Amino acid sequence: MARAIFMRFLLAALLAASALPARAVEAPYEKNLLRLAEILGSLQYLRNLCGEKGDEWREAMDAILITENPGPDRRGQLIASFNNGYRTYSDMYHTCTASATEAIARYMKEGEALSRDTANRFGN
Secondary structure (H helix, E strand, C coil), X not given: CHHHHHHHHHHHHHHHHHHCCCXXXXXXXXHHHHHHHHHHHHHHHXXXXXXXXXXXXXXXXXXXXXXXXXXXXXXXXXXXXXXXXXXXXXXXXXXXXXXXXXXXXXXXXXXXXXXXXXXXXXXX
């Protein structure tokens, strides 16, 4: 249930972002997008570690890249944020623990709020 809500807000945030005109300057939602990329990387690792098999969170990151269609530097920053989130937990957790499941819950909540707030603030 929470995953479906999160994904719905993520889609809304992506649509809101894609509605903004392309600019050479940093998008006003850039910090949110970089943080969201990091959250998606963390969730990709942690949810698979704790029994969810698949690439749903990596696919969400791919959707951001497709929607944003960033230039090479910005694309690299987004991918680095995703990879940082993934690596942070892959270095610390090798089995699913109570701490890992708590991190999943926190990231699901933060990602949902971040996606919702980005869509509300920057959407049409």
